[in-house]
Amino acid sequence: MRSNKYQVSRLIHEISFGKEESTGKLNPNTGKPIKGFVAKATVHYGTISTSVNQTISTAGSTLANTKVIAIxxxxxxxxxxxxxxxxxxxxxxxxxxxxxxxxxxxxxxxxKTTHA
Structure with missing residues (x-):
């Protein structure tokens, strides 16, 4: 019952869900397909404020670069x-x-960290 009290008017941001796959473009130097994020679905979301303890229990011990959102x-x-x-x-x-x-x-x- 906790999250159904979220106000729909707070869903003001957009997020795209998808996966990494071929973007349909080719690398001009090698001719190989370029991989990247390809969106499959886009929805609205709202931000959530959580305490440090809630974030640790939800996401493990990694706090850096973490967001909690409501959809x-x-x-x-x-x-x-x-x-x-x-x-x-x-x-x-x-x-x-x-x-x-x-x-x-x-x-x-x-x-997501990338290694170039």
């Missing part, structure tokens, strides 16, 4: 392990699901 309950989004917010790619660390009527799921996201 209207949608089981179709559970298949995605990556998300993009404002051009930054995040990994879905955990989902706190609430399956009640008009419920919201809490997603813990951690910034």
């Amino acid at each position: 209207r309950h949608n089981p179709l989004l559970y298949q995605y392990q990556e998300a993009m917010i404002d051009g930054s790619v995040y990994l879905v660390a955990s989902i706190s699901k609430d399956e009640q009527l008009n419920a919201y799921d809490l997603y813990t996201l951690t910034a």
Whole structure:
């Protein structure tokens, strides 16, 4: 019952869920396909403020580059392990699901590190 009290008017941001795959572009130097984040679904979300203890218990001991957001309950989004917010790619660390009527799921996201 905790997350269904979230106000729908706070869902003012957009997040895209998807995965890393071929972008349809080719590297001009090698001719190989360029991989990158490809969005499959876009939804609105709202930010959540959590205490340090809540964040640690939700996402493990890593606090750096972690976000907790609320999204209207949608089981179709559970298949995605990556998300993009404002051009930054995040990994879905955990989902706190609430399956009640008009419920919201809490997603813990951690910034995806890339090694070039």
